[in-house]
Structures are given as structure tokens and as C-alpha cells.
Amino acid sequence: MKAHILTIGDEILIGQVTNSNAAYIGERLTQAHVHVNGSSVVGDDEEIIINEFKRVFEINDIVIVTGGLGPTHDDVTRKCVVDFFKTELIVDKEVLSDIKRFFETRGRILTPTNEDQARVPKISIPIRNPYGTAPGYWIEKKNKIFVCMPGVPYEMKNMMDNIVIPRLAERVKKDNYILTKNLLTTGIPESMLYDKLGNIDELLKGVKLAFLPNQFGVRMRLTIVSKNEETATNKLDEIEQKIRTLVGRYIYGTENDTLESVVSKLFIDRGLKLSIAESCTGGLIMSRLTNISGSSKFLERGIVAYSNAAKVELLHVDEDTIQKNGAVSLEVARQLAEGVKAISGTDVGLSVTGIMGPTGASAGKPIGLVFIGLCNDKICTAKEFHFGDDRLLNKDRTSQAALEMLRRNLLGISYDD
Amino acid sequence: MKAHILTIGDEILIGQVTNSNAAYIGERLTQAHVHVNGSSVVGDDEEIIINEFKRVFEINDIVIVTGGLGPTHDDVTRKCVVDFFKTELIVDKEVLSDIKRFFETRGRILTPTNEDQARVPKISIPIRNPYGTAPGYWIEKKNKIFVCMPGVPYEMKNMMDNIVIPRLAERVKKDNYILTKNLLTTGIPESMLYDKLGNIDELLKGVKLAFLPNQFGVRMRLTIVSKNEETATNKLDEIEQKIRTLVGRYIYGTENDTLESVVSKLFIDRGLKLSIAESCTGGLIMSRLTNISGSSKFLERGIVAYSNAAKVELLHVDEDTIQKNGAVSLEVARQLAEGVKAISGTDVGLSVTGIMGPTGASAGKPIGLVFIGLCNDKICTAKEFHFGDDRLLNKDRTSQAALEMLRRNLLGISYDD
Numbered sequence: 001m002k003a004h005i006l007t008i009g010d011e012i013l014i015g016q017v018t019n020s021n022a023a024y025i026g027e028r029l030t031q032a033h034v035h036v037n038g039s040s041v042v043g044d045d046e047e048i049i050i051n052e053f054k055r056v057f058e059i060n061d062i063v064i065v066t067g068g069l070g071p072t073h074d075d076v077t078r079k080c081v082v083d084f085f086k087t088e089l090i091v092d093k094e095v096l097s098d099i100k101r102f103f104e105t106r107g108r109i110l111t112p113t114n115e116d117q118a119r120v121p122k123i124s125i126p127i128r129n130p131y132g133t134a135p136g137y138w139i140e141k142k143n144k145i146f147v148c149m150p151g152v153p154y155e156m157k158n159m160m161d162n163i164v165i166p167r168l169a170e171r172v173k174k175d176n177y178i179l180t181k182n183l184l185t186t187g188i189p190e191s192m193l194y195d196k197l198g199n200i201d202e203l204l205k206g207v208k209l210a211f212l213p214n215q216f217g218v219r220m221r222l223t224i225v226s227k228n229e230e231t232a233t234n235k236l237d238e239i240e241q242k243i244r245t246l247v248g249r250y251i252y253g254t255e256n257d258t259l260e261s262v263v264s265k266l267f268i269d270r271g272l273k274l275s276i277a278e279s280c281t282g283g284l285i286m287s288r289l290t291n292i293s294g295s296s297k298f299l300e301r302g303i304v305a306y307s308n309a310a311k312v313e314l315l316h317v318d319e320d321t322i323q324k325n326g327a328v329s330l331e332v333a334r335q336l337a338e339g340v341k342a343i344s345g346t347d348v349g350l351s352v353t354g355i356m357g358p359t360g361a362s363a364g365k366p367i368g369l370v371f372i373g374l375c376n377d378k379i380c381t382a383k384e385f386h387f388g389d390d391r392l393l394n395k396d397r398t399s400q401a402a403l404e405m406l407r408r409n410l411l412g413i414s415y416d417d
Numbered sequence: 418m419k420a421h422i423l424t425i426g427d428e429i430l431i432g433q434v435t436n437s438n439a440a441y442i443g444e445r446l447t448q449a450h451v452h453v454n455g456s457s458v459v460g461d462d463e464e465i466i467i468n469e470f471k472r473v474f475e476i477n478d479i480v481i482v483t484g485g486l487g488p489t490h491d492d493v494t495r496k497c498v499v500d501f502f503k504t505e506l507i508v509d510k511e512v513l514s515d516i517k518r519f520f521e522t523r524g525r526i527l528t529p530t531n532e533d534q535a536r537v538p539k540i541s542i543p544i545r546n547p548y549g550t551a552p553g554y555w556i557e558k559k560n561k562i563f564v565c566m567p568g569v570p571y572e573m574k575n576m577m578d579n580i581v582i583p584r585l586a587e588r589v590k591k592d593n594y595i596l597t598k599n600l601l602t603t604g605i606p607e608s609m610l611y612d613k614l615g616n617i618d619e620l621l622k623g624v625k626l627a628f629l630p631n632q633f634g635v636r637m638r639l640t641i642v643s644k645n646e647e648t649a650t651n652k653l654d655e656i657e658q659k660i661r662t663l664v665g666r667y668i669y670g671t672e673n674d675t676l677e678s679v680v681s682k683l684f685i686d687r688g689l690k691l692s693i694a695e696s697c698t699g700g701l702i703m704s705r706l707t708n709i710s711g712s713s714k715f716l717e718r719g720i721v722a723y724s725n726a727a728k729v730e731l732l733h734v735d736e737d738t739i740q741k742n743g744a745v746s747l748e749v750a751r752q753l754a755e756g757v758k759a760i761s762g763t764d765v766g767l768s769v770t771g772i773m774g775p776t777g778a779s780a781g782k783p784i785g786l787v788f789i790g791l792c793n794d795k796i797c798t799a800k801e802f803h804f805g806d807d808r809l810l811n812k813d814r815t816s817q818a819a820l821e822m823l824r825r826n827l828l829g830i831s832y833d834d
Contacts, residue, residue, distance in 0.1 A: 009627075010625075010627060010638075010640070011627065011629055011638065012440075012443070012456070013422075013443050013453040013454075013455070013456055014443050014444060014447040014453055014597070015439070015440040015441060015442070015443030015444030015445070015447065015453075016440075016444070016597075016599075016629075016638065017440070017629070018435055018436070018437050018440040019435070019436050019439065019440065020435050022432070022436065022458070023429075023432040023433075023434070023435040023436065024432060025432070026429075026430050026431050026432030027431060027432030027433070028432075030431040030432065036430040036431055036432075036460075037430075037460075037465075038430070038457065038458065038459055038460075038465070039429070039430055039457065039458040040455065040456065040457040040458070041439070041455065041456040041457070042455055043453075043454075043455075044627070048454075048455070052455075070607060070628060070630070071607065071608050071611065072607065072608075072611050072628045073611075073617055073626075074625070074626065074627045074628065105783075105785075105803065106803050107803055108606065108609075111608050111609065111612055113608045113611060113612065114608045130806065131805060131806075131807065131810075133608075152630060152631065153631075154632070154807065154810060210428075210433065212433070212434075221433065276721075278700070280707075281704070281707070282700075282703050282704050282706065282707025282708075282712070282716075282719075283695070283699075283700025283701065283702070283703030283704040283707065283719060283721065284700065284704040284707075285700070286699050286700030286721045287698070287699050287700040287701040287704045287812070289699065290697075290698070290699025290700065290701075290721075290723070290812070291699075291808070291809055291812065293774070293775055293776060293808055294776075295699070295723075296723055296724070299699075299723050300723065300724050300726070300727065301720070301721060301722055301723055301724055301726075301727035301731070302699075302700060302720070302721035302723070303718070303719075303720060303721070304693075304700065304703045304707075304718055304719035304720070304721070305718055306707070306712075306713055306716050306717065306718055306719070307713070307717050307718055309717070309718075310717065310718035310761070314718070314731075344727070357710070358710055359710060359711075391708070391710055392708055395704070395707070395708070
């Protein structure tokens, strides 16, 4: 079965917003073994939208549309759906009560503009929206499927994962199985990872391997296409095991794991408590860990000690050490980790101090220089890292390296090869 | 003149790579006053690519293609160009010497596969590539322009900025000037913003207005297309002023401003210092502020007081108050702000406490309930907010509301309408 992804909105065409929705939908469809045949973007123009509906519905079995379902005048997708399918709008009672509840729980007054969003194309089964007021539409005609969703990413993702993909899974004819496996690494550059895998063709035996690097690490994506699901699964497992034998120490997770979720699980499973003193990351490490539900079980507290006064007063860093070595130094990192562990009474204390840029460099201390400290009941240590020139990327890289230091420490993986 | 952006590559269709190239090209074309009429993505399939060339070249004046120009078997764009324009490949001497030099400077041996990339469609003017081996192609036919570039982002961007846009600027008939203005709001839902603008057609007088919401607020994008640049600028300014009169209090910035950059500037300009006590946001507010270079000038310190012990020990919150009202309460928010201001000796203390979900709700305290406290030398207050069910969105919304509370406080904008 062939699918087309259609994104509606001037903001995508003029490059104000990158089309991450199309990427998300493309990935989900592929995982559901649906072949993505094409993708297109058109602006907020009724005539152009209806022509595009016609063109893509004719040559595909499934059309997934996002965007243009908001309550304001510039959102014309609903009108185009009504025209294209020669249907009419009717009030859907469930959607109306969803919208009313949405406003009630937020203590806001329902406006006629929003109430109007409960009117849906008669031909459609509405897709309810827990995160917003615009419902989606599921339409079946001539043995084909036409789906409309709002363009707001989290509203779309919720509908895609909970309604669209499960319904498609029931309908899709599985002529080919597309299986993928993502192995997530950090702390090793792409080229070194590649070299450690040795003869890659011999290793992969026809399975495709893509290296997808970003500031958090390198994602290795294995893909296999096969008529037989079991054969594909077995082969993928075999290749994964071979890769793990070669570079397993760098693999912190798979698929949608994050390093913060992996580290959180380790702390919770072992019943250990953590406290953190952040300087250059300004709270990012704590923020990433508190993205994980349940983090309050192990995360006792954190100090963002941006000023030297805060480092000395709150975390008992020795003032002379700062004077002698500077705030960005191995010894201050160690003392920060020791201090935060002591004042919090936790099992582990973690710290970071560094120069994120674009300003702040000095003789012998370039932008990108970072020290990460870690103390537990047995050791109290710090390690030096060198990152790049970009402030935000440096914050991301530092937070990732700090979390990886926790992971390696808990699992007893050394930094030496 | 109408332009179409065509991206070629399976990796875009299956969502392995987000189509940032199309966004970049769309933005550059718009800045050059070229109307972007559509955008599409097709996979690495010759028949599909040629059909798409045909379709989009027919209905547009300019077609910009990226992707599929690499040296390996899966790159078929060059072959499709030759077929579509019924031309042939010829060796371009300048491109050949570029490729040779590219390999020489990297100390690598030139392979026949790479040497073959010097053969370009006879109908084209090659676009030389300083960052890679694949040249681009500039083709003019029937008064239309057809451009092919490699898909590697930095190679494409270099060609786009240095060759394609300057050449287009010479050729494009400036029949139209396209100007845009973005007004960034927060703390008001899309529908309410819309209602406050009143009769929108009367207000806009032909200027287009789009509402682009996400968890941080609603972006209002004004667009005007006009034959005369000065007229367009004046009209855009006029409409902006009218909108500011109606909803100016909610507008925190324009274009690429962020609320953290706006708030940072206010603190730095006024020489005020800030300290923050975060509970439910776990460091996110501090992390956002420290994304801004220069934040160390006003951000003294922050405490992530996740546990009650941390709230009491570090921030002197009254233990009885926590017992009586719960840690998520108006009074604890107030005391947290007061406490962090006192221990840090700053001009302003900010605090947040709330329930981000999915767990942690109790009787009368649903997920999404948040209290934000703010104390300065004159007032010490807290405010109640209600957000949604999603943990990460709630963190984003809470951090945004807290920063907005700082902005309004510094500018003397009240929350009452």
C-alpha cells in the first residue's frame, strides 16, 4: 500500500518552520510497514489544496494530511475537505464535549470560534484531541484512507500514535516487512565507531546500516526489508549481537531511550540518591533528569552555582582553590561534587564546570573546556573534556557527557579502551 | 514568479532525516521576493523523479532540486536530468580540476567514481562546489529556471547563497515584494487573541495574518505582497501598530526573539540580579536563561529543591506550611521565592512548584496545577496556573509562564484585563 504525506501551511513553504511533522509521520508509517510514496507541502490556498487532494488521493492508497485545522480564518483545510468529498459539516457531540472540557479544566470561557471546531465533515469519523481543540478526521472512500490532523506537533503525534497507526495496522496489507533497530551510542565519534566495526559488508550481510550523528551521540540505524517477518527479525538480532560485541560499551540504549531515562532507571533500581551541582550547564542536567517521571525517587536536589559566591557559600568550595586554579578547573569540579553530596546526604554527587562560549575564554582555557566531577562513597574524581565553539551545543554535549559518566560509573565501565 | 522546491531521497520520505534543506531554500527564496508555490519530496526512483520534474516544471517558473547527486549507485538525479531535458553528459574541465584539487588537498586518491562527477548535462551551466565533489546544475529553458544541488546541507547552502540567489536576483522580475513580520505572544490562547483583534478583515486590509501556536505561545505572522517595497513596509508597520494597540501586552518579542533573551535583556539593562528556586521544572527555567550568553551578569544562583527537605533546609520554607497546604501551594511558592531571594541577596526571587504528571495528582490538586512565586523589594506574591496532562509540555509551559511573570513584573504589565 502506498501512502502520501501532505503538509498544509505557508509557514512550511517559506521556511519559517521545518517540516518535522512529515518526518515523524514518515517514520511511523515505515514502522507500520506502509510504503511512503511521496510527500508534499502546499500553502493556505483553497484552490491549490483541493487540487493537491485530488492529485495525491488518485495515485495513493493512504493520504495523511496535517495543518490548517485551527480555529482562525487562515485555517482552511476543513473547508477544503468538505468541498473535495462533497460532504457537509455536522456537530459531533463527543468532540463538542471534549472542547467544553478542555476549556473548563483550564478555567477559560468557551468562545464561538472554538465551539465551531466541533462541526466536522459528515463523511468522517472524528479523531478526538486530548491536547487541543481541533479534532482530526478519518475518512474512507473507494477503498482508500484519507486522514486529516492538526499541524501542532504534539497534537498530531498523539493522534498518530494512538489512533491512526493502530487503525492502519488493522487495514494494511503486509506485502513486505520493514524492520528497523536503532542502537544509541555516546562518547565516541562516528568515524571511530565505524573503524571499530571492521569489515562492514561482511558484518552486515545485506542489512542496511546508517550512522546518524548529533550532539548527543551517534545513532546506528539497522534496516532490513523482507517478505518473511521471522527471518528478518532473526537476522536483525544476529547483526545487533555482533555489533554489541564490538562496540557494546558505547551503546546506552535502543529506539526511543534517552540517556536520562537509562540513568534514572539505574538509580531507581539500585535505590541510590543523587544530587547535582551545575555551573556551566545552568540546570540542564537536572532538567533532563526531571523530564523522567519518577525522578523524584532518586533526585534529591540540585544547585545551579553560577556565581563563585554560590560555589563557596552553598557548596563549600575552597575560595583559595578558585583563586589559584580558577572556577573552571579539575579541583573545583571535584570539590563541587563533594560539596553537593555532603550537603544533600546523597549516595552520589555530580558536578560540572566549564566555558560554554562565545565569551569567557582565557589563556590555557579555551571555549569548550569542561570538567565533570563525580563523588560516591568510594571515589571522588573529576575528568576533563573538550567540546566545540557553540554555546547551546556545548551545553547539550556537557549534559550528555555528565549523564554518561554516571552511567559508566554505575555499570563499572571504564573510560580506558 | 512561482517557485517549487523538490527534495529527492528515501531518507527524507521515511523520516530518517528531517527536510531542513527545503526550509532553508524556502526562506532564502522568500527573502529574494520569490513566491514559493509548493514543495515536494520523492524517493530515489527514476520514473517517479522524471514525472515529478515534468509536473512541477510545467506549473512553475523556477524549480530548485536537491539530493541524489552523490557518486554512488543510489543517486540517480543526474540521469533523470539528462532524460528529462533530452541532453547528454559532457566533461566540464573546471569541475574536473575542482574534483582533482578536492582529493589532492585531502591527500586522497581520485577514484573513477568521483572523476565521473565532472560529467555534467550539456544543457547546464555547472555550479562549482568548494565543499564536495558533486557540482550543481543551472539550466534555463523556455524562460524558466531549473536548478539542481547536492543534498548535503552545507554544500547546498554554499551554492544557494553564493550562486543561486545572486543569479536569481538578476533574473527575477520584481513584480512582487514579499515582506513578513512576526509578533510573538504568550499567556493568551489563539482563540482569545483572535477575538481581541475584533473584525479581522477590517483590521488587516489585505495583509495576511497567520496564527502559529505551540506550547510557548502564539506567533502572529503578518505577510504582505506588493508591487512597491515602500508601500509594503509602511502598510506592515501600520498594521503592526494597530495590533499592538489591541494585544500589545501579550507581545514579548518579534522574529527570532525568545522570552529568555527578552527577560535577560531587561535584567541586564536595569542592573538587577535574579535567583530562582525550581521544584517541578527541575532546572529548566535556569537552563533556558543560561542559554543566553551574558546571563552570568544577572543570574546569581538557582536551587532545584525537588525534595521537601531541600525546600526547608536550603530555602527556609516553613515545615508546618508544607504539612498544612502541601508542597504544591500558593503559600509554599511565595515562601520559596522569598527564601531564594533572601539567601542569594538578589533583587528578585522567582519560584515554581507544581504537578507535572503523569503521577502526583491528589484530591483538589490535579496534574497541571502550578504555582509561581515572585518577590522583589516591594512585593512578594504568587499566582496559580492550570496547564495540561503532558509532563514535558507542562515543564515548557511552566517555564514560559514563569519567565513571562518576570517580564510583566519588570514592565509593570498586570494580569488583569
